[in-house]
Amino acid sequence: MAYKLNVNGKVLTADVEPDTPLLWTLRDTLGITGPKFGCGVGQCGACTVHLEGQPVRSCSTPVSTVGEKRITTIEGLGADPLGKKLQAAWAEFDVAQCGYCQPGQIMSASALLKAKPRPSDADIDAAMSGNICRCATYNRIRAAIKRASGQPVEV
Amino acid sequence: MTLELTGTSRRGFIQASASAAGLLLAFQIAPKAGAAEAGVKPLNAYVRVAPDGMVTIMAKNPEIGQGVKTSLPMLIAEELDVPWENVRIEQADSDPKLYGRQFAGGSMATPLHWEELRRVGAVARAMLIEAAALAWNCPAGECSTDRGMVIHASTKRRASYGSLAGQCAGVAVPDARSVAVKDPKDYRIIGKATPQYDTARIVTGQPLFGIDVRRPGMLYATYEKAPVFGAKVASADVAAAKAVKGVKDAFVVEGGENLSGLLPGVAVVGDSWWAARKGRDKLAVKWAAHPTSAQSSAGFAKRAGELSAGAPQKVIRKDGDADQALKGAAKTVKAAYAYPFLAHVAMEPMNCTAEFGKDGKLEIWAPTQNPESGRQLVAQTLGLKPDDITIHMTRCGGGFGRRLSNDYMVEAAWIARAAKAPVKLVWTREDDIKHDFYRPAGFHFLEAGLDAQGNVVAWKNHFVTFGEAPDKPASSAGMGPNEFPGRFVKDCQVGVSTMPLGVPTGPLRAPGSNALAFVHQSMIDELAHAAGQDPVAFQLKLLGDQKLVGEGPSAFNAERMRGVLKAVAEMSGWGKTKLPARTGMGVACYFSHLGYFAEVVRARVDAAGKVKPEKVWVAVDVGHQIVNPSGAMNQVQGAAIDGLSHALFQKVTIENGAVAQNNFYDYPVLRMADAPPVEVKFLKTAYPPTGLGEPALPPALPALCNAIFAATGVRIRELPVDARLLRT
Numbered sequence: 001m002a003y004k005l006n007v008n009g010k011v012l013t014a015d016v017e018p019d020t021p022l023l024w025t026l027r028d029t030l031g032i033t034g035p036k037f038g039c040g041v042g043q044c045g046a047c048t049v050h051l052e053g054q055p056v057r058s059c060s061t062p063v064s065t066v067g068e069k070r071i072t073t074i075e076g077l078g079a080d081p082l083g084k085k086l087q088a089a090w091a092e093f094d095v096a097q098c099g100y101c102q103p104g105q106i107m108s109a110s111a112l113l114k115a116k117p118r119p120s121d122a123d124i125d126a127a128m129s130g131n132i133c134r135c136a137t138y139n140r141i142r143a144a145i146k147r148a149s150g151q152p153v154e155v
Numbered sequence: 156m157t158l159e160l161t162g163t164s165r166r167g168f169i170q171a172s173a174s175a176a177g178l179l180l181a182f183q184i185a186p187k188a189g190a191a192e193a194g195v196k197p198l199n200a201y202v203r204v205a206p207d208g209m210v211t212i213m214a215k216n217p218e219i220g221q222g223v224k225t226s227l228p229m230l231i232a233e234e235l236d237v238p239w240e241n242v243r244i245e246q247a248d249s250d251p252k253l254y255g256r257q258f259a260g261g262s263m264a265t266p267l268h269w270e271e272l273r274r275v276g277a278v279a280r281a282m283l284i285e286a287a288a289l290a291w292n293c294p295a296g297e298c299s300t301d302r303g304m305v306i307h308a309s310t311k312r313r314a315s316y317g318s319l320a321g322q323c324a325g326v327a328v329p330d331a332r333s334v335a336v337k338d339p340k341d342y343r344i345i346g347k348a349t350p351q352y353d354t355a356r357i358v359t360g361q362p363l364f365g366i367d368v369r370r371p372g373m374l375y376a377t378y379e380k381a382p383v384f385g386a387k388v389a390s391a392d393v394a395a396a397k398a399v400k401g402v403k404d405a406f407v408v409e410g411g412e413n414l415s416g417l418l419p420g421v422a423v424v425g426d427s428w429w430a431a432r433k434g435r436d437k438l439a440v441k442w443a444a445h446p447t448s449a450q451s452s453a454g455f456a457k458r459a460g461e462l463s464a465g466a467p468q469k470v471i472r473k474d475g476d477a478d479q480a481l482k483g484a485a486k487t488v489k490a491a492y493a494y495p496f497l498a499h500v501a502m503e504p505m506n507c508t509a510e511f512g513k514d515g516k517l518e519i520w521a522p523t524q525n526p527e528s529g530r531q532l533v534a535q536t537l538g539l540k541p542d543d544i545t546i547h548m549t550r551c552g553g554g555f556g557r558r559l560s561n562d563y564m565v566e567a568a569w570i571a572r573a574a575k576a577p578v579k580l581v582w583t584r585e586d587d588i589k590h591d592f593y594r595p596a597g598f599h600f601l602e603a604g605l606d607a608q609g610n611v612v613a614w615k616n617h618f619v620t621f622g623e624a625p626d627k628p629a630s631s632a633g634m635g636p637n638e639f640p641g642r643f644v645k646d647c648q649v650g651v652s653t654m655p656l657g658v659p660t661g662p663l664r665a666p667g668s669n670a671l672a673f674v675h676q677s678m679i680d681e682l683a684h685a686a687g688q689d690p691v692a693f694q695l696k697l698l699g700d701q702k703l704v705g706e707g708p709s710a711f712n713a714e715r716m717r718g719v720l721k722a723v724a725e726m727s728g729w730g731k732t733k734l735p736a737r738t739g740m741g742v743a744c745y746f747s748h749l750g751y752f753a754e755v756v757r758a759r760v761d762a763a764g765k766v767k768p769e770k771v772w773v774a775v776d777v778g779h780q781i782v783n784p785s786g787a788m789n790q791v792q793g794a795a796i797d798g799l800s801h802a803l804f805q806k807v808t809i810e811n812g813a814v815a816q817n818n819f820y821d822y823p824v825l826r827m828a829d830a831p832p833v834e835v836k837f838l839k840t841a842y843p844p845t846g847l848g849e850p851a852l853p854p855a856l857p858a859l860c861n862a863i864f865a866a867t868g869v870r871i872r873e874l875p876v877d878a879r880l881l882r883t
Contacts (some may be wrong), residue, residue: 016427017400025427028375033367034360036552038502039584043819046502074360085359094350094785096222097793099357100364100502100552121799124830132819134502134553135220136796138830154832 003063007032008076018064022056023047025063026073034074034103038132045131048104049073055111059132074103082148083110089144097135105131109145118149186843198279199328199444201231201251201272204320204405206589208303210237213247215254216264217524218353219501219554221848222786223264225352227272229782233344234276234336236300237316243353249526249546259524259554260662262748262846265782269844274331286322287314302343327870339780348785353550365549368508370577374403375428376570377435378580380420382813384657385412386445387419395437396423401430404574405438405475408566414659415592417536417565424574428581447657448812453595455809456493458654459598459619463491467617467650472636480613480646484604487613488685490603492674494874496807497594497663498822503552504587507567507631510577516543517571519566522551529561533568556662560592565813565831588822589814591805592661595621595632599674609686610695611679615642621656629656631666638671639711639746640679642704643697658809664797665849672853673802673860676743680861683869690742690861691724711746715776718838719753720744722774726836727755737761737883738769739865740771743857748847751776752856754795756831758862764878766803766863771833773851778842791851798855800825806875 002015007030014029018110021040026032026049038046042057049058050072077083086106096102105128112119112127118129124142133141146153197203203211212231218224228244249257273681280300287305288295291312298307303316339345356363381387388407396405402425410419421438425431462468481487508520517539523529526546534541551558563580582590597620604613616638622628634651641647663669683693695717702714720742724730727740734740737760744753755772773791781787804823808815816822860871869880 017429017433019433020429024427028427028429031369033362033369036364036502037366037504037581039819041584041818041820044584078359090358091350091354091431094348094354094789096220096351096354096357097222098502098551098553099351099353100220102357103360106358107405111503121676128827130791130826132824133827134500134504134824135789136793136800136825136830138796138827139792139832140789141827 003066005071006065006068007071008073009079014063016063018062020063021050021059022061022063022066022071023058026058030076032073036100036103036119038101044101045108046101046104046109048107048131050107051110053111053114055108076112077106080110083112086113086144086148089148092147093140093144095137095140095144097137101131101133105133105141109141110150112145113149118151119145158184161340190333192716197321198320199275200280201275202235203281204316206317208315208317209241209243210235211243211245211760212317214244215247216642217256217259217548217551217554218246219259219524219528219558221259221264221552221790222351222783223259225349226783227264227268228352228785229344229349230268230272231276233342234273235280236302238302239344239349241303249530249548251491251527257526257548258559260556260559262750262849265844266749267316273336274334274607277334277336278329278331281334282323282326283316283319285326286319289326290314290322310650335356345782346780346784349783350650350785363550364503364552365508365520366503366506366552366581368549368579370508370623372511373508373577373579374424374426374574375431375537376420376422376424376567376574376578376580377428377431377583378449378570378586379435379438379440380586381442381445382589383442383445383448384414384659384812385418386442386448388421389441389443391421391438392442393421394681395439396434399430399434399437401427402434405434406573408569415560415562416532418562422570422573424570424578432583450657450809450812452495452654455596455654456598457580461653462619462654463598463600465777468652470650471625472641472647472649475646476643477615477646477648479602481615481883484613484684486605487602488681490678490681490872491600492599492872494597494670494673494675496596496658496809497801497805498588498591498807498816499555499557500587500822500824501551501553501555501557504584505563505582506580507564508577508579508653509567509571511572516545517568518547519546519564519568520547520549522549522557522558523561523564524551524554525561529564532561532565536565536692537568537572555664557591557807560661562590584818588807588816588818592659594663594666594669595629595656595660597632597670601674601678603678603682605682605686609688609693611640611644611682614640614647616649618649618651620651621660622653623655625651625653627742628653629660631662632690633662634671635709637705637709637711640697642711643699655862657812664794665747665852668745668850668853669798669801669856670750672743672745673856676745676854676857677860677870677872680741680743680857680864684864689730691720691729694742694744695720698725712751715751715840716744716746716753716841718840719751719774722836722838723753723755723772725759726774726834727772729755731861737866739860739862739867741858741863741865743854743861745850747853748850749777750847750850752850752854754858756799756855756858758860758866760863760866760881764881766876766878766881768799768829768831768859770831771855771858773833773835774838775835775851776838776840777847778807778844779839780844781837782844784817787837787847788835791835793849794849795833795855796825796830798852799859801857802874803829803876
């Protein structure tokens with residue numbers, strides 16, 4: 001079935017089965033590989049994208065449920081000033097080790113800052129604990145979120 | 156470390172001697188990659204200089220998150236004397252003729268390349284100087300360089316590297332061994348915190364990883380293997396799989412019996428991965444009976460207990476008479492320690508893309524830590540010539556030792572050939588957890604004695620592990636005779652017994668050490684408490700006042716260990732901090748991968764028994780120079796937290812010959828809310844620089860468990876930590 005998807009401000013058509021997860025539609029059909037496959041069951045957060053600004057696990061979101069909602073992936077996040085700020089903070093703190101989970105981490109962080117522009121440590125714990133970083137770059141993820149939200153950072 | 160290089164040098168290219176590995180070859184053979192770029196002159200296999208002065212440096216080793224794609228080129232760029240902002244880095248293919256061994260393992264990148272790659276840069280710099288000196292008709296010795304320029308000071312002549320690179324072809328290649336290298340005080344790149352080269356691409360989600368590879372006409376594959384390792388396919392409904400929309404092919408692969416090779420299974424190939432995945436659900440595979448289908452973690456533990464009652468099958472260390480010393484001891488402590496199998500769970504599931512050309516040659520894109528062994532495995536299994544296989548190394552979404560094995564590579568190659576199309580094989584997370592090369596479980600039966608002054612006077616360990624025999628342990632299941640406190644206790648006996656195992660095992664980050672540190676450093680903490688002494692002071696006393704104990708590769712530098720222990724005690728306010736109830740600090744130290752590490756963990760245990768690590772302090776001695784302080788800090792922080800994750804959460808259980816766990820919901824990884832701040836101090840000592848990917852991990856586990864003891868009085872002797880033991 002052909003689905004018209006609004007991805008990063010562009011309408012793209014994907015001819016896929018209705019139960020196809022948004023993740024695989026993005027990756028295999030549309031060639032948008034920033035969202036990553038990590039677990040397939042919404043446990044690790046590597047596939048996080050935004051639907052209408054809300055973070056969702058694209059591995060567990062059937063394409064048929066997306067409709068006309070605006071999809072933002074890591075590739076499109078830089079168009080948003082806050083997203084850009086987060087990406088810059090991630091680069092400033094050299095957060096990544098392997099880097100595989102970081103698109104999902106940044107997407108979750110961006111949703112957090114939209115909801116809470118100056119998150120506390122507890123807010124960060126709550127919002128970011130759905131994203132696994134197997135390299136355990138958590139200290140730097142926290143620092144980058146604080147920097148992007150204009151808060152003092154202990155390094 | 157010394158460089159085995161010949162002094163032979165002549166105009167043109169130097170000759171490689173049999174003893175000279177990658178470096179000489181690097182100069183002898185012109186590079187392939189990018190050499191055809193207009194006007195870009197390769198100086199050697201690692202360095203190309205463009206007319207505009209941009210320098211391309213090849214990253215030789217697999218990047219798994221340990222940062223070598225940045226740190227190894229930093230070594231070359233430093234001695235080449237180019238500004239870092241003018242450096243472009245390209246990932247090399249697997250090409251040992253050009254680059255020698257290319258692998259990610261053992262935290263060896265820094266110690267193996269510290270000398271060699273700086274000299275690659277220094278040789279290239281010397282050639283540029285020589286080219287300028289020839290052009291200026293002056294002695295090379297009068298020329299110097301400054302960030303991409305050759306300078307002749309007395310005549311104030313300057314020439315950019317870009318303008319000189321084309322003139323290097325006729326320049327003699329100097330002897331890498333004698334070429335001048337910088338005084339460290341002049342470093343501009345080494346020792347400066349440098350963000351990973353791929354940072355901008357990572358944070359914008361650009362395709363970098365194996366799983367991101369796309370080829371024209373590519374199909375997607377999934378591969379189902381038996382839950383019991385190596386069981387054959389009895390039947391599978393491939394027709395049902397093929398009936399699923401988008402599935403292009405489905406077939407049984409007979410496979411072999413080698414658990415690290417191509418195992419029996421069923422492949423499903425589709426025009427999308429999701430189609431293949433749905434096809435797989437229809438297979439209803441029945442697996443043949445297999446001799447290992449009765450094995451279980453519970454059975455192993457029972458058998459280990461039985462073996463512990465008898466004498467070890469082999470005594471690997473016997474100093475003095477431990478039994479006699481135990482009899483004479485003022486106090487003895489007897490303890491059985493155990494740890495489980497562990498999976499690696501790299502974030503990027505195993506995957507590989509394979510494509511056969513019309514000429515029958517094979518091209519592979521793989522996130523691999525060990526491409527050459529993959530090449531050999533694929534060549535042997537498919538009957539190809541190794542030279543007919545090209546391996547492109549992609550960035551790896553984590554490695555941790557898992558990608559030293561190339562089972563997924565041979566599967567992709569086999570499936571691509573059978574499917575007659577380029578194929579990207581992607582494993583599910585369940586495939587990854589159920590088909591790993593596990594950190595082996597292990598069992599230690601310890602007894603130690605103290606004299607009246609609290610000195611350790613006897614140490615006995617009966618280690619029950621897996622393998623055909625104590626001399627033939629399963630992969631990563633062995634223990635050397637010098638495990639600390641071996642050599643530091645006069646009456647010491649260490650014995651080993653083995654049990655057969657039908658589960659594949661292999662190295663997991665800090666192999667051996669990641670388990671042995673927990674056992675030995677916990678037991679030493681038990682002894683400190685039994686002696687009524689402070690654990691830091693107790694361990695310092697045990698380390699004695701010697702400098703070096705043992706020689707050569709087995710040498711243990713007690714002075715360096717005392718150094719990090721004292722440093723971590725100071726950093727953490729050890730013994731000077733008043734802690735709330737059910738909060739404790741624990742200390743541990745460990746030597747592995749040539750590095751000396753001491754760590755303190757402060758942890759709080761709530762009434763339900765949940766452990767919250769609140770802070771970690773790490774003191775590091777990896778020699779006189781940190782190559783990239785940013786990457787180094789990240790490695791140490793990550794490894795320490797990884798160790799906490801092992802200790803608190805992780806366990807693979809074998810039931811009915813198969814792994815019981817499935818995904819992150821039953822094989823948890825530590826998350827943000829449990830991640831403590833990790834404070835790190837790098838001590839600068841006189842020793843050569845060594846690696847950081849692994850050695851910060853092992854001490855984190857016992858430091859945490861020792862903190863739990865300090866907080867609760869409960870000794871953790873089995874991992875992972877069981878919260879039920881810690882409830883109030």
